[in-house]
Amino acid sequence: MSLADFFTENPYSLSSQEKQPKLLAALNKLTEYHSQHCPEYFRILQALEHQANAETISHSFPMLPVRLFKLLNLASISEEHIVKTLTSSGTTSQAVSKIYLDSETAFRQTQALTSIITSFIGKKRLPMIFVDNQTSIQNRKSFSARGAGLMGMSLFGTDHFFLLDQDMNVRWQEFFSFLEKHQRQPLLIFGFTFMIWKYFYQELIQRQIKLNLANSILIHSGGWKKMQELAVDNTAFKAALQTETSIERIHNFYGMVEQVGSIYVECECGYLHAPDFADIIIRNFTTLEPNPIGQTGIVQTVSALPISYPGHSLLTEDIGTVWGEDTCQCGRKGKFFTIEGRLPASEIRGCSDTHAFDRRIL
Amino acid sequence: MEILLPSPISCQDWPQQVEYLAKEAPTAPFDPLLLDFVHTVSLRIMNSKKIRKQPELIALAYWMRKSHVYQIMQEYRQYYRHSTPLPRGVVLHIVPTNVDSIFMYSWLLALLTGNANIVRLSSRSQVQLQPLLELLNDLLLDERFAPIRNRNIILSYGHEDEITKILSSYCQVRVIWGGDQTISHIRSIPLPPAAVEIPFADKFSWCALQAEKILAAPADEYTQLLEQFFNDAFWFNQNACSSPRLIAWVGDDPTIYAAKQRFWDGLKVIIEKKQVMQDSASRINRMVCGYRLAAQGIANSISSESADHPYRVHIREITPELRQQHPGNGVFWETEVNKLVDLLPFVSYRDQTLSVYGFSQQELCNFAARSQGRCFTRIVPIGQSLTFHYIWDGINLLTAFSRELTLPSIS
Numbered sequence: 001m002s003l004a005d006f007f008t009e010n011p012y013s014l015s016s017q018e019k020q021p022k023l024l025a026a027l028n029k030l031t032e033y034h035s036q037h038c039p040e041y042f043r044i045l046q047a048l049e050h051q052a053n054a055e056t057i058s059h060s061f062p063m064l065p066v067r068l069f070k071l072l073n074l075a076s077i078s079e080e081h082i083v084k085t086l087t088s089s090g091t092t093s094q095a096v097s098k099i100y101l102d103s104e105t106a107f108r109q110t111q112a113l114t115s116i117i118t119s120f121i122g123k124k125r126l127p128m129i130f131v132d133n134q135t136s137i138q139n140r141k142s143f144s145a146r147g148a149g150l151m152g153m154s155l156f157g158t159d160h161f162f163l164l165d166q167d168m169n170v171r172w173q174e175f176f177s178f179l180e181k182h183q184r185q186p187l188l189i190f191g192f193t194f195m196i197w198k199y200f201y202q203e204l205i206q207r208q209i210k211l212n213l214a215n216s217i218l219i220h221s222g223g224w225k226k227m228q229e230l231a232v233d234n235t236a237f238k239a240a241l242q243t244e245t246s247i248e249r250i251h252n253f254y255g256m257v258e259q260v261g262s263i264y265v266e267c268e269c270g271y272l273h274a275p276d277f278a279d280i281i282i283r284n285f286t287t288l289e290p291n292p293i294g295q296t297g298i299v300q301t302v303s304a305l306p307i308s309y310p311g312h313s314l315l316t317e318d319i320g321t322v323w324g325e326d327t328c329q330c331g332r333k334g335k336f337f338t339i340e341g342r343l344p345a346s347e348i349r350g351c352s353d354t355h356a357f358d359r360r361i362l
Numbered sequence: 363m364e365i366l367l368p369s370p371i372s373c374q375d376w377p378q379q380v381e382y383l384a385k386e387a388p389t390a391p392f393d394p395l396l397l398d399f400v401h402t403v404s405l406r407i408m409n410s411k412k413i414r415k416q417p418e419l420i421a422l423a424y425w426m427r428k429s430h431v432y433q434i435m436q437e438y439r440q441y442y443r444h445s446t447p448l449p450r451g452v453v454l455h456i457v458p459t460n461v462d463s464i465f466m467y468s469w470l471l472a473l474l475t476g477n478a479n480i481v482r483l484s485s486r487s488q489v490q491l492q493p494l495l496e497l498l499n500d501l502l503l504d505e506r507f508a509p510i511r512n513r514n515i516i517l518s519y520g521h522e523d524e525i526t527k528i529l530s531s532y533c534q535v536r537v538i539w540g541g542d543q544t545i546s547h548i549r550s551i552p553l554p555p556a557a558v559e560i561p562f563a564d565k566f567s568w569c570a571l572q573a574e575k576i577l578a579a580p581a582d583e584y585t586q587l588l589e590q591f592f593n594d595a596f597w598f599n600q601n602a603c604s605s606p607r608l609i610a611w612v613g614d615d616p617t618i619y620a621a622k623q624r625f626w627d628g629l630k631v632i633i634e635k636k637q638v639m640q641d642s643a644s645r646i647n648r649m650v651c652g653y654r655l656a657a658q659g660i661a662n663s664i665s666s667e668s669a670d671h672p673y674r675v676h677i678r679e680i681t682p683e684l685r686q687q688h689p690g691n692g693v694f695w696e697t698e699v700n701k702l703v704d705l706l707p708f709v710s711y712r713d714q715t716l717s718v719y720g721f722s723q724q725e726l727c728n729f730a731a732r733s734q735g736r737c738f739t740r741i742v743p744i745g746q747s748l749t750f751h752y753i754w755d756g757i758n759l760l761t762a763f764s765r766e767l768t769l770p771s772i773s
Contacts (some may be wrong), residue, residue: 040657047656047664047676062667072657100470258459288668298642317646344645 006058011115012332014276016325019334023279024058026304027312031061037076041310059281059290063300063315069097069258077102077308086148090258096125097258102308109261110155112305116265117156120251121217125239126180128157129175131200133164136206145257146192149221152260157188168199180212185294186215193252194226197237204244217249221263228341235270254318254339258311262303263336267268269329280302280335282322283315289331296321317343363525365518366483366491371497379515379530381694384452384532391476391764392435393422393445399510401428402501412493417597417623419494422463425750426470434474434752438760446767449476450558451534453763456526456548458483458539466494467750468537468759471613473500475763478513480529485518488672528550540564540603560762562603562755565714565745566685568738569594569606570702573613573621587719588628590745594717597748601690603755604715604740604747608680610705611698612721618698626665626672632755633671640671644691648673651689660684680708685765702729709733714755715740717747 004021014022032052035042041064045052068074075082081102088097120254136147154160161178165171191200196218201289204211219242227237254272255263262278274280281300282291292296295351299320302313319340328336365371365379372378387398405421407413412419424430438447452684453472457465465481474480480508483491495516502511519525526548530536538545541564570592579587594606611618648669655661657677663676677684677695688695698706702725716738718726730737739756743751752759 043662044653044656044657047652047661048667049663050667058713065646065653067646068653069649071650071654074657248428286645287670288642288645298646315646315649319644343642343646 001032007115008109008118008276010337011112011117011275011277012121012334014147014272015333016242017181018095019276019279020058023277023302023304024055026277027061027302029051030056030304030306030310030312031055033276034076034312036103037150038074038310040072040074054155055133058302060265060277061313062300063309063313064211066097066256066314066316067098068308069311070095073098073100074311075100075309081308083211086199086257086260088145095167097108099257099260099311100309105306105308108305108307109317110152112261112275112277113152113157113263116263117153117219120219120265121156121188125156125158126188126217127161128188128190129161129163129178130152130154131163131189133166133168135166145222148257148260149192150190153190153219157190164195170200170203186217189213189216189218189247191220192222193220193237194222195341196220196241197227197230197232201241201244209244211239211245214246214248216245216247218245218247218264219251219253221253224339225342230251231285234266252361256316258314259301259303259306261305263299267328267330268334270327270338271323271330272338273328273330273332273336274334276334277305280320280322280337282320282337288315291322293322293324296341299339320345363517363522364485365515365516366495367481367499367514368511368743369504371515372512376515376517380480380529380532383480383513383515386478386509387511388449388476388478389509391449392438392474393476395509396474396476397428397431397435398660399501399507400426400431400474403498404428406497406501407494410493410497413497415593416490418463421749422466425467429545431474434760438475441761442764446769447475447764448767450763450765451477452480452532453477453535453537454480454482454529454533456536456538456544458484463750464539467752468539469516471752471759472535472537472763473510473514474766475760477535477763478535479515479726481516482526483516483518486522522553530554530557532558535560537755538562558762560757560759562757564712565603565608565755566608566710566712566719567604567715568608568610568713568745569584569717569744570610570612570705570719570721571621571625572718573658574609574718576621576625577617584628586625587744588620588625588632590743591717592629592632592636594744594747595634595694596633596692599644599691600693601730602748605690606715606717606747607688607690607693608677608695608697610727611696612700612702612704613741614700615698620694626674629672638671638692645669645687647689648693651687651693653673655684655687682710682712685710685712702726703732705729706733706736709736711736713738715742715747716742717742719744 035045035052037070048062055061082100084101084105084106086099130150132150136144137150163170163175234252241247241250252266253263262275263273264272266272279302282297283300284291284297299318306312320337322335322337325335326333363376365376371379373382404426407419455465456469469479470547486666518711518755530551530553536553537560538548540562545561545563598605652664656664660677660678661675665674671692671693674694674696677697702721718741726741
């Protein structure tokens, strides 16, 4: 299964007419492949009486609720071919997703990530700062979502510097010498949104430090739940950081451990973009049917990358809106969208132990 | 800690009130005063515009009506025809949030059998119960009900074990309306040596349908059946322990096939008519349940890719652990057997209610007889899954709240 077609200089080059048939073919192949290699996936299709390799439109692929990866071990490879296992950070629930990668899938993820990131920052590797500490990447065989994100992004920088120590304090002295060393050079800064906000931005405010990193690029992701609690939205986050650091190029991205590689990066106009080898489908809250453009709903993500696990079509529990396809002011092709948050949990009335003490009925 | 009833309290604070309650002279079981009180509450609920809106409280008021309480009294007297029943003393009821009525059934049965009562409500249930509590407090201001006011207290507090410990030290019976984890937790709080505990653990319920009878049901009876099944399943979003979750079809294959068609098509119409809430999270929960069981090889057929109502998951084998995977909110597991008794090997102690349609009394008796004890504790017609009875979950609450005095026969 070659993806050569998809990985071009510009991962946002295909118009809808060019992209949809290609993606459709790739997804059909993947459905067939996984139904042959992942017994659990095969049994799901069988129970749904779903014919693999028969779809003519990309929103009719069976989609796995993303939570299934927390409840089951889903892999299309035998154990000896697993080179890496990714796990979700799982801060809010005990169960974590387990994603098994073989070398091929890992390679494709890297390729995908490279084509996306370099299209934003250029091919030159920049001195890089992680707004994080080193502990989350110490085990090379098994990664949390956080570790996987850091490892993935490390490819695009040189002279990596971890801004935080184990107790999440800024290593000020080392930080300033790093800045001095790379004076006048653009830097690549990467971190998780909430960590940047709490451990970096708020420290800058408290210490009344203003930085001049005008040419640098900040890429951040995740942790929006906590940001929502703080009532800081993406626009406010960007404006606040720009004021304190002068960084103009700040890009959020949307992605998940269940589909590493196909990430959705925010463009200059503030929209997240689907790359050529992945797509976003917004589904109606009530019926799960595909929504028209501009109508908010539940996010489904499809990706041509996953071979080692059946994760090419996932129903997330995130809420988003597609605003258009191929027509973003930034010039990139493909769908552009925003993420609005997460579905509220269903209200459980009943005898469930998860609400012990207070919730039980006859 | 908040005292919800009586209001105002007769003592300074709750510990004093509880101590006072335990010392007060008891009322005789089914004393006319108690009957009068229950009857008056029933009438007031029926006449309250605010409360009438809650169907479960209307069901409660109906259950409390004069003739029904009289019938309960007759059955109680019949049971104790050779001995003299006594109250146990103080009953501590630990009750859940979401069925506002359950605390009333538990409390009233203990009250009628002559006990003093401490009822613990969770802090979350207050808002919904406010009108009912107001009504009760108002009634208790009447001087003739003073003996009831003095011997009953309804409290609300958080997960404070210290309070539960103090309350437990006064009681002769502790009733815990589950779930399993709550029961395990409360069990670690000691009871006086002579006290007993009545736990209502997490339970699972089935529905058995006789395929031939489903096909043969006359149109009006059939529509009524569907309505009743709908109530059983959707009144508490299928999350009550007695809501039907597993549907067992009884008959031969072609008949079952046709009966399924008729039944589920009919139910779909009812569901649409009743406009069942379709929140996304429960829909995704249904998908997760179906897909997971399919992946595990337990389910071999799912009715819909995106969990449309009615969401049916065909189960290949019924294992004990399976029961914990049911998410409620409109998931119907299905299985088929030739005869009703063929279900028996799959029944576990976790199973509570079997609601039925199309079986003769004899078939049901035969089913129970052949169960060798591993049986449901309630077999009811469809439509009565959620109907409360003083024998609940296999426990007769009238006798559980009583002691029995044997007298010598001196000639």
